[in-house]
Amino acid sequence: MPKVLIADKMDPQAARTFRERGVEVDEITGLKPDALAGIIGDYDGLAIRSSTKVTAAILDAATNLKVVGRAGIGVDNVDIAAASQRGVVVMNTPFGNSITTAEHAIALMFALARQLPEADASTQAGKWEKNRFMGVELTAKTLGLIGAGNIGSIVADRARGLRMKVIAFDPFLTPERAVEIGVEKVELDQLLARADFITLHTPLTDQTRGILSADALARTKRGVRIINCARGGLIDEAALKAGLDSGHIAGAALDVFVAEPATASPLFGTPGFVSTPHLGASTTEAQVNVAIQVAEQMADFLVAGGVTNALNMPSLSAEEAPKLKPYMALADRLGGLVGQLTTGAVRGVAVETEGAAATLNAKPITAAVLAGYLRTQTATVNMVNAPVLARDRGLTVREVRTEREGDYHTLLRVTVSTEAGDRSVAGTLFADTAPRLVELFGIKVEADLAGPMLYVVNEDAPGFIGRLGTLLGEAGVNIGTFHLGRRAAGGEAVLLLSVDEAVPADLLARVKALPGVRTAMGLRF
Structure with missing residues (x-):
């Protein structure tokens, strides 16, 4: 029988719900970090509110932990990256408050x-x-x-x-x-x-x-x-x-x-x-709602494998997962890219699958695009609630399939409709596993989308790349990879540089001041 620790004070309905659904539960609140680390290895699940800090050290000690459930919205007290690396699912209850x-x-x-x-x-x-x-x-x-x-x-x-x-x-x-x-x-x-x-x-x-x-x-x-x-x-x-x-x-x-x-x-x-002392979620109704919701979600995951409101795991069946996961990684990054680069209101999002991608279940791919896009606006979005948030924001979501192959055997294109017109990005999978950008707003450019990056749109002119490299070098910024595309010789050019650390605001201002620069901004994936 799965075993869960409730580490923060929570409405009694949480423990009752766990037990009704076949999960053993202990309620031990107010634990210091060392004490929590000393017992967390005995549990499959950890239910918390805002007091308990789920750090990398706690996760290192949680040798059997499979899921962390946050009764509430914010997950600032959970190291999601460390949880993901350790295969621990992190859930929240985004609408209960x-x-x-x-x-x-x-x-x-x-x-x-x-x-x-x-x-x-x-x-x-x-x-x-x-x-x-x-x-x-x-x-x-x-x-x-x-x-x-x-x-x-x-x-x-x-x-x-x-x-x-x-x-x-x-x-x-x-x-x-x-x-x-x-x-x-x-x-x-x-x-x-x-x-x-x-x-x-x-x-x-x-x-x-x-x-x-x-x-x-x-x-x-x-x-x-x-x-x-x-x-x-x-x-x-x-x-x-x-x-x-x-x-x-x-x-x-x-x-x-x-x-x-x-x-x-x-x-x-x-x-x-x-x-007031952060009372926004402090009503009896809200506390009951989030307690029941987090218990239901965690129990469903531990007992039946169901995934709801997970911040770091897609909702997939065991059969679909191996084939779809590389596409969802690509979809998430393309959504994050277009979200970071698009300003103003977006009316709709179109997700087009072409070639081999068109033969797959499009719903998880679309959800991953929406999650990547909406994550630039709110930290609590995930593949499960992204379609709901998109609907609440009035976004029209459209899926397009084109089974014939184009320049690539498999392609994913994401287009957003704005007041200024449509903007699209496209990517493919190298060796069917590695996500790769191949087109950015109509310009052919191949790039990995990972870590901190610098995005620059400039006039294509001799000497610009040298000036930019010199500026970054003098500032101590190391360039990992360099990707260049342009519409035509002497026209508009796009640079995507991966850098070891995010470009600070003062240096970004100096990049923008370089002759010929039209746009410059930092990106993160």
Whole structure:
């Protein structure tokens, strides 16, 4: 009988569900890392929330471990790369907390609008400062959503019920989806200038880190109120305090901080500031939901081999897996490539299989493309939930089969439809196992897609490659491989360089400043 350890406090329904499904379970919470390492070798599964850290050292000691289940969304406390290397599946429950987190954002919006925490403290201190706490109505105010995915769309629905005008900034929000959820799609500058309230509902990525920077906060409407129940690091906390102190920002409510647990912060005690200790998912209903879901998923995997909401394993049958896995690796990388290189809203994704690829089950390949593409927007996506997330975002997904062979015996092409037109990338398998890029936005270029890379579009001219190589060499950046393609002599050229370490921002700026460079950006696979 499989055996699972519940290492964090979890609703009792989790243990009950495990046992009902034929899994032995122990509940031992609050273990220090050494103590956990000392017993984890006895277990097939490890169920956690956010307290337990599943590090490479823990995984080294977990000689029998097959699956880690996170009751909740975030998996920052799990070394997924180390788990993958050791063949340990990592699962989460990405949708169990959505309503709870959205409702907490609405609650904090009310708290700011009516100064509820300050009024409560004053009244309970024996004061009766009725004239001190003059609030504002939410009705007819403009709410600006930064991020309009699953949680953001729920907040929009609740806000429209309060008769608020909702505008949203989300580069991946299509016009059709905006109409569906009842929001006006705007650019970030417009949102900052128009919003009376701003709520954030986006993951913390390189693109979103510090999205409300000092400069962005300075461009907000005077008297704005800001709520963050998403991730610490989206807001410059020092600039937020300065805005509150100056009176430009009327109020701010944070459920998340850059450093957690946030036992001290310059924001504490600032007039107009409200804080909660990361309570976004803390309701009875949410805790029950995620506890049952993680137990069901882990039990299904351990008992029957079913895979649901796995972050590092595709959903495949034993018969399909050997043939499909190389294609899914290619699909994932092509999706990640087009996701990193495409800006603006994407309306649809087309996945075309040609030659030998067209004879295979296209669903896992398409799911892998979507997972690679959507992973550039959210860290919790996987092959199982990628189609659901794509549908929620209003993406049209199309599969095309062409059984005749073209230039390659097998080919996979991924095309995204944007407001600026279609953009496509294509790849093949060398020796039926090794993924290889063969075409990028209509330009023939062969390249491995692995590790950190530098992508450059430039004018094809003598001396450019030398100047670029010299610049990188002087900065101590070692080039692993060099791939070049061009439309025609003297026209547009594309460079893809694999590098030992990611190119830092200051060096990337210097690359962009080279004569003839049209675009330069870092990629990661």
